[in-house]
Amino acid sequence: MASESQQAPLVPSGVLGMLIFIAMEMMFFAGLVSAFAIIRAGAVVWPPPGQPRLPIEETAFNTAALLLSGAMLFAARRAFRRDRGRARIPLLISILLGAFFVLFQGVEWVSLIGEGLTLTSSSLGSFFYLIVGMHALHAVIALGLLWWTWLRLQRGWLLSSQLAVAEVFWYFVVGLWPILYLTVYL
Amino acid sequence: MRSRLRAGLAFAVATLVLVSPLLVWPQLASACAVCAAGRDEGTRQAFLWTTGLLSALPPLIVGGLVWWLVRRARAAEKLQTARLAPDAWASLSRSGGHAR
Numbered sequence A: 001m002a003s004e005s006q007q008a009p010l011v012p013s014g015v016l017g018m019l020i021f022i023a024m025e026m027m028f029f030a031g032l033v034s035a036f037a038i039i040r041a042g043a044v045v046w047p048p049p050g051q052p053r054l055p056i057e058e059t060a061f062n063t064a065a066l067l068l069s070g071a072m073l074f075a076a077r078r079a080f081r082r083d084r085g086r087a088r089i090p091l092l093i094s095i096l097l098g099a100f101f102v103l104f105q106g107v108e109w110v111s112l113i114g115e116g117l118t119l120t121s122s123s124l125g126s127f128f129y130l131i132v133g134m135h136a137l138h139a140v141i142a143l144g145l146l147w148w149t150w151l152r153l154q155r156g157w158l159l160s161s162q163l164a165v166a167e168v169f170w171y172f173v174v175g176l177w178p179i180l181y182l183t184v185y186l
Numbered sequence B: 001m002r003s004r005l006r007a008g009l010a011f012a013v014a015t016l017v018l019v020s021p022l023l024v025w026p027q028l029a030s031a032c033a034v035c036a037a038g039r040d041e042g043t044r045q046a047f048l049w050t051t052g053l054l055s056a057l058p059p060l061i062v063g064g065l066v067w068w069l070v071r072r073a074r075a076a077e078k079l080q081t082a083r084l085a086p087d088a089w090a091s092l093s094r095s096g097g098h099a100r
Helices: A013-042 A056-082 A084-114 A123-155 A160-185 B002-023 B041-094
Strands: none
Touching: A013 A123, A013 A160, A013 B041, A056 A084, A056 A160, A084 A123, A084 A160, A123 A160
């Protein structure tokens, strides 16, 4: 009986909670993408007249940086299993690549606003800033979570389940982006 | 448990098979509040695909999560059985064949 109560949980509570949260977020983004697809399909000309073309090539490069960040986090998990201390560098690279992605997006937004694409300029602008902005918000929160795990790792307090929670959230952010890129940019 | 699951799955598949032909003739069933907006072919297709996506996503997410949990539970069960087997054998031999 004692051994039963000491048994490790099937899935850490934090990971299960995060998975449920992500399921909710997937529905949220699916709703946004659906609304965008319907508006775009109904438009006679796309992008709407007077609106700039979205920077496809630059964003493709940024997408590669984000995917690489996901790969580095995977490497960090593998290193964590073998020797915790060795996970520090790949985890830090993953965070830096993620931060680069968000900053690059910010620069892109500034240039698009300069070209006349704003929240109220057209349906493209409204959807672009809403969908990409919501993704960026998720990326910033996930980066905060990754930074917190890195700090705990530095101090030697990081648990495997805590890393798993941050991992699940970051993989969601990384995995969602190519779908948004294909839908919104192309 | 398994037979119930099978029956539920069979019911879901049968319902899908019966209802899916309606997708071929959406103009016959323009009962949604936004169908008036989808007059042109492009918008109609967009409505069709996004309705499919939004309908399929929740069962896929929940189903995927349940499938993953069941897989983990089975793997943990196997591992525990493998770990407990030598102990159970030893306790049986100590008690003279009477399991406690």
